[in-house]
């Protein structure tokens with residue numbers, strides 16, 4: 234046969250047959266290799282589905298060979314085992330069976346099925362070169378209360394686009410709340426033991442920063458509508474993680490109190506008291522041991538805080554001049570520490586005899602805005618400004634509550650590094666409390682209902698997360714406050730003038746075998762906040778006389 238003519242642009246070249254066949258064969262082999270590689274990649278990506286595929290093939294084989302009955306027996310057996318597992322170890326069953334199965338179901342049925350339509354309707358699809366750039370759904374993970382959907386943004390988007398669309402997304406997928414997180418939710422686990430170096434290297438790759446990944450957390454069941462019961466009092470307060478409430482994903486919320494001042498803002502009757510009492514409760518054992526001193530100002534005549542009077546080293550609720558004196562005394566303590574610690578440490582370490590001093594003010598506006606005596610008001614404002622600007626590192630902390638976040642009410646607002654927003658009346662108050670853009674990033678304080686379900690609910694900023702988290706503080710009722718006041722009185726009885734700070738020399742270490750602790754967070758020592766003299770004091774058996782001494 235004559236060699237065919239092959240067109241090369243305008244030239245026609247006579248090509249031998251063997252060359253044509255060789256090119257066709259080469260092209261086929263390359264195509265086959267590509268298909269095989271894609272199959273292998275697909276199988277590797279869906280390795281979790283492999284057991285199910287194998288099981289389905291075995292079931293088919295059994296059905297073809299023996300009919301239905303062996304399959305029915307196997308299904309009944311499997312059902313029985315799963316039922317027993319669920320009954321005996323519910324938590325493990327949820328973790329390994331129920332929640333993964335739910336995640337597969339919801340991924341396919343809720344998210345994948347409506348993905349394209351929802352993304353287009355919410356304006357999250359970009360157009361390019363006549364086609365569409367659709368966000369890619371990567372994974373779905375379920376917890377008991379939330380669905381965590383991880384996706385990859387198309388080029389041309391940033392997390393702000395998703396913050397803006399969060400309400401649309403929530404309602405499109407039949408939920409009420411959707412939180413958008415621009416950072417990875419899980420952190421790399423701490424690796425110790427065998428192969429830890431290798432595993433850490435793998436973690437560094439697995440947990441690397443991926444700026445184009447976004448996590449949408451849909452609240453399936455609002456766990457925060459339930460009352461949060463008080464937490465047990467830790468025998469040693471961990472000032473870097475005081476558990477005060479619960480987050481939406483049912484994880485505890487822990488406040489980092491060390492070296493910070495806290496401002497909590499909420500409209501009237503929204504639960505500022507529950508934040509303050511949750512905090513006092515978490516510090517109670519430290520109060521009794523002399524590791525923490527609470528100085529309290531309740532300008533509303535003691536209506537909120539008087540009940541806990543025995544726990545407070547200093548307390549004032551009616552005389553504003555006395556309140557101003559109290560602030561001066563606190564400044565004196567701060568100055569004394571400054572002089573003593575200068576050049577030695579940068580952050581004060583609380584210990585018995587030199588405790589963490591927490592000033593709690595229930596209504597800041599009474600002192601900073603509503604006080605009629607201008608001279609006294611200025612004196613108080615200046616004293617508070619000094620404490621707020623210098624006290625954090627010296628273990629003199631201010632925890633203030635206010636109903637109104639505006640500058641003319643809380644003029645010192647910006648000096649509080651940690652801020653918490655409970656239910657607020659106006660949407661523009663949210664950014665005043667939690668910082669510019671907080672409402673756009675999901676802090677909907679103005680939408681927290683003023684009903685029983687919204688009391689004690691608020692938004693907080695968590696270390697390392699740009700997006701605010703919704704939490705509910707534990708509810709401490711009056712009886713429990715009285716009980717706490719009986720069980721955890723302050724070491725020193727209430728005093729009217731400050732005592733000079735006395736440094737107690739570290740007593741001899743007690744025998745490790747005699748140590749007794751009620752509860753240690755995470756079952757380990759509480760790190761650098763536990764100097765040896767405190768540990769020894771806590772490890773002693775409680776005195777039978779019921780009195781404590783510093």
Ligand SMILES: Nc1ncnc2c1ncn2[C@@H]1O[C@H](COP(=O)(O)OP(=O)(O)OP(=O)(O)O)[C@@H](O)[C@H]1O
Pocket residue numbers: 460461499500501502503504505506507537636685688689690705706707708709
């Ligand atoms: N965490 C909570 N869980 C459930 N209910 C709560 C919680 N916190 C407060 N409440 C309820 O809300 C009511 C008001 O709470 P609270 O007195 O703490 O509010 P507040 O913001 O301090 O009020 P005010 O502005 O008058 O100082 C309480 O009587 C209580 O019934």
